[in-house]
C-alpha cells in the first residue's frame with residue numbers, strides 16, 4: 001500500500017543547532033499516530049516539514065504519494081498539496097472577527113480558483129459542507145457567531161471543522177489540546193479519533209500528554225533530541241521507557257492511564273536504532 005506519509009533522511013538545523021537528524025518515517029493511510037517527546041525534541045519542527053510549512057536541509061517528504069519537498073526544496077505545487085493536508089494549530093488560528101461559519105468555509109479556499117476565493121464566493125455545496133462539518137463537531141448552533149466569542153475548546157473544534165470542510169485526507173495536529181481543560185481536550189481528541197475511524201483519514205498528532213496518546217492512538221513515534229527514539233504500539237509504554245524519554249523529572253505514573261500505572265511490561269519495547 002502506498003504510504004500516506006513518507007519521510008526519508010530528513011535533516012534540519014537552525015543555525016548551529018540541529019533539530020532533526022536523518023529522520024525516516026512511514027505512516028500508512030488510516031493510521032492515527034501520536035508524536036511524543038520532551039519539549040524541544042523536534043515534534044513541531046517535523047510536523048511543519050510534513051505540511052511544507054518549513055524546508056529541511058536534506059532528505060525528502062512525500063504525502064499521499066506526492067513529493068512535498070526534497071533536498072531543501074519545496075515542491076513548486078506545494079499550495080495545491082496543502083489542500084490535502086489539514087493542519088490544526090495549538091492556538092487554533094481562526095480569524096476571530098469572522099463568523100464560525102466563515103472560518104470553516106475558509107478551509108475550502110485551497111481548492112478554489114484564487115479569484116473566487118479572494119471574493120469569498122462560496123457556492124451552496126460549499127456552504128452545506130461547512131454546515132455539515134460544524135454539525136459533526138457539535139457546533140452548528142454557533143455558525144453565525146464571531147469565532148472570537150467561543151471558548152478555546154470550541155475554537156479548536158471549529159478548526160477541526162475547517163479541516164473537514166477542506167476535505168483533507170491527512171490531518172496534522174500540533175499540540176491541539178495543550179491549552180485546553182481536560183473536558184475540552186477529551187472532546188477534541190474524540191473528534192479526531194472519530195474522523196480517523198469513520199472517515200479513514202490519516203491523523204498525526206503531537207501530544208505532551210502521554211495518557212491521551214495511549215487512549216487515542218495505537219501507534220506512537222517518540223522523538224528524543226531530534227532522533228526517532230521509539231516507534232511502536234502505545235500499549236507497550238511503561239514507566240522505564242517514559243522516564244528515559246522525558247528524563248527523571250516527571251511523575252511518570254500520572255502520565256499513564258490507570259490500567260498502565262506501574263505494572264510489568266507485557267510486551268518488549270521496540271526501540272528504534274539511533
Ligand SMILES: Nc1ncnc2c1ncn2[C@@H]1O[C@H](COP(=O)(O)OP(=O)(O)OP(=O)(O)O)[C@@H](O)[C@H]1O
Pocket residue numbers: 014017018019037038039040041042043044045046
Ligand atoms: N524557528 C526556529 N529557530 C531556531 N530554533 C528553532 C526554531 N524552531 C525550533 N527550533 C529549535 O529546534 C528544536 C526543536 O523544536 P520543536 O519546537 O520542534 O520541539 P518540540 O518537540 O515541538 O517542543 P515543544 O513540545 O516544546 O513544542 C528546539 O531546540 C528548538 O529550540
